Amino acid sequence: MTKTTNNLDSCEAFAQLTALQPVGNLATLLTPQRVATAQVAMDDGMWFNYAAKAVDEPILQALQQLADEQQVVSQYRQLLDGAVMNGSEQRMVLHHLTRGQLGADVVHGGTSLRDFYQQQLDRIAAFCVQVHNGEVRGGSGERFTRVCQIGIGGSDLGPRAMYLALAHGQRSQKQLKLEASFISNVDPDDAGQVLAELPLSRTLFILVSKSGTTQETLTNESLVREALRSQELDPARHMVAVTSETSPLAQSKGFLTSFYMDDFVGGRFSSTSAVGAAVLMLAFGETVVKEFLAGAHQQDCLALNPNVDENPALLDALIGVYERNVLGYPATAVLPYSQALSRFPAHLQQLDMESNGKSVNRQGQAVRYATGPVVFGEAGTNGQHSFYQLLHQGTDRIPLQFIGFLREQGGSDRVIQGSTSQQKLNANLMAQIVAFAKGRRHKEANKVFVGQRPSSLIYAAQLTPRVLGSLLAHFENKVMFQGFLWNINSFDQEGVQLGKMLTQQVLGGRVEDDALDAYCRLFQS
Numbered sequence: 001m002t003k004t005t006n007n008l009d010s011c012e013a014f015a016q017l018t019a020l021q022p023v024g025n026l027a028t029l030l031t032p033q034r035v036a037t038a039q040v041a042m043d044d045g046m047w048f049n050y051a052a053k054a055v056d057e058p059i060l061q062a063l064q065q066l067a068d069e070q071q072v073v074s075q076y077r078q079l080l081d082g083a084v085m086n087g088s089e090q091r092m093v094l095h096h097l098t099r100g101q102l103g104a105d106v107v108h109g110g111t112s113l114r115d116f117y118q119q120q121l122d123r124i125a126a127f128c129v130q131v132h133n134g135e136v137r138g139g140s141g142e143r144f145t146r147v148c149q150i151g152i153g154g155s156d157l158g159p160r161a162m163y164l165a166l167a168h169g170q171r172s173q174k175q176l177k178l179e180a181s182f183i184s185n186v187d188p189d190d191a192g193q194v195l196a197e198l199p200l201s202r203t204l205f206i207l208v209s210k211s212g213t214t215q216e217t218l219t220n221e222s223l224v225r226e227a228l229r230s231q232e233l234d235p236a237r238h239m240v241a242v243t244s245e246t247s248p249l250a251q252s253k254g255f256l257t258s259f260y261m262d263d264f265v266g267g268r269f270s271s272t273s274a275v276g277a278a279v280l281m282l283a284f285g286e287t288v289v290k291e292f293l294a295g296a297h298q299q300d301c302l303a304l305n306p307n308v309d310e311n312p313a314l315l316d317a318l319i320g321v322y323e324r325n326v327l328g329y330p331a332t333a334v335l336p337y338s339q340a341l342s343r344f345p346a347h348l349q350q351l352d353m354e355s356n357g358k359s360v361n362r363q364g365q366a367v368r369y370a371t372g373p374v375v376f377g378e379a380g381t382n383g384q385h386s387f388y389q390l391l392h393q394g395t396d397r398i399p400l401q402f403i404g405f406l407r408e409q410g411g412s413d414r415v416i417q418g419s420t421s422q423q424k425l426n427a428n429l430m431a432q433i434v435a436f437a438k439g440r441r442h443k444e445a446n447k448v449f450v451g452q453r454p455s456s457l458i459y460a461a462q463l464t465p466r467v468l469g470s471l472l473a474h475f476e477n478k479v480m481f482q483g484f485l486w487n488i489n490s491f492d493q494e495g496v497q498l499g500k501m502l503t504q505q506v507l508g509g510r511v512e513d514d515a516l517d518a519y520c521r522l523f524q525s
């Protein structure tokens with residue numbers, strides 16, 4: 001029988017891992033041969049390189065044993081087959097099914113859910129053709145030239161990061177069909193600024209909310225409808241909805257049409273469902289989105305391999321657990337050397353921290369070990385001129401996740417002072433990996449770099465739609481595997497509820513807590 005409930009600290013392999021001697025010196029471990037060979041293929045010419053991670057052969061073997069003992073790949077298979085992996089909410093976890101079938105046919109209420117997700121993608125594709133060819137137009141009869149997504153959290157971060165990752169490349173290839181904008185924050189300045197810049201008569205809005213009840217999104221929807229009406233445009237001709245079939249939004253009539261996802265796709269895992277597909281297809285067309293989904297599916301296939309040296313997401317997850325639970329590192333920095341990935345760290349913050357920021361296990365008992373790390377990041381080289389000081393010389397050791405590409409997306413690179421911008425970018429990336437790992441001696445104490453700062457590198461020739469899908473799924477699967485290793489439920493998010501409840505008390509004038517009441521008075525003036 002499959003054992004799925006072990007806490008990390010009750011695993012024999014974890015005890016063995018803890019007893020192993022950590023790598024003494026990362027600088028000597030990082031040989032040229034290791035740089036060339038310590039990597040796992042992610043397909044499509046993409047690699048996960050762990051040469052600069054402080055893991056040697058005995059540690060890797062113990063990590064393999066830990067993966068085996070926790071049966072993480074078998075848990076992944078159960079998830080694919082439709083097991084209820086989100087126990088607290090009694091839900092299946094089916095985001096992998098939005099991009100392909102890998103397990104059993106998952107049927108709910110008499111419907112094959114793979115068919116359901118595919119039908120929604122097909123409906124979105126058909127709608128996008130009508131928008132692109134001008135059959136569907138705005139209230140004044142003009143063609144749509146812009147799209148604007150209203151949503152927050154998973155209904156914003158992933159789709160926005162994916163759009164930004166592809167927009168410049170698609171624009172340079174003259175493939176950008178509609179420019180996209182996003183409204184997420186309930187701060188009136190967010191909607192205010194975006195609406196001021198949009199040609200409303202030519203803008204199609206996508207209202208995205210799985211629950212259909214999110215305060216920020218519904219508030220922004222009202223602001224958008226008001227703005228449309230103020231220009232004598234019928235909001236129902238300018239707005240589509242993406243929601244779950246059971247949400248209150250699904251009953252609303254005020255939309256051109258609605259596309260659906262369901263409760264088995266968590267918000268932060270929804271970029272490959274209708275939530276991400278609607279804006280991406282409107283912006284780039286169906287072919288690009290199919291490529292993106294194929295890349296994600298490819299990583300899902302690789303994640304089935306039980307051998308850690310052939311399963312990049314699992315290896316990444318295991319090294320992360322080693323760094324968190326044996327070496328005691330508190331955080332992880334995501335550092336894409338690609339401006340196109342400027343919002344990718346923000347997406348990963350939600351993906352990782354909302355999934356694995358948990359302190360009880362799947363049986364509801366407190367765990368006695370660290371779980372998800374703090375995740376933050378910034379596109380290189382901008383981060384270098386910001387927080388890298390602390391990463392190099394601060395008192396905490398923070399593992400780093402570099403991402404890089406051989407070529408840029410836009411085809412505008414040229415030589416300036418002996419090197420192209422892309423060459424400069426990648427020179428910085430390579431230099432940082434070595435500086436972090438090896439450090440530098442110096443006679444003045446403040447100029448010493450102790451090194452020993454581990455990093456990994458995901459790299460590919462270019463950030464194409466397929467590579468982007470791969471990257472996204474790699475991190476989704478890494479987070480899933482870490483949740484299995486920690487024996488926590490990565491698929492609920494109760495930690496967001498208390499703040500929402502207190503906010504309702506403030507807005508409803510029913511504050512029960514005296515400190516909150518005092519804060520209310522501060523904001524009255």
Ligand SMILES: O=P(O)(O)OC[C@H]1O[C@](O)(CO)[C@@H](O)[C@@H]1O
Pocket residue numbers: 152153154155208209210211212213214217267268354493496
């Ligand atoms: O899509 P919805 O239901 O509006 O939710 C938005 C976000 O709110 C949360 O439920 C909690 O903040 C996220 O998990 C989710 O991505």
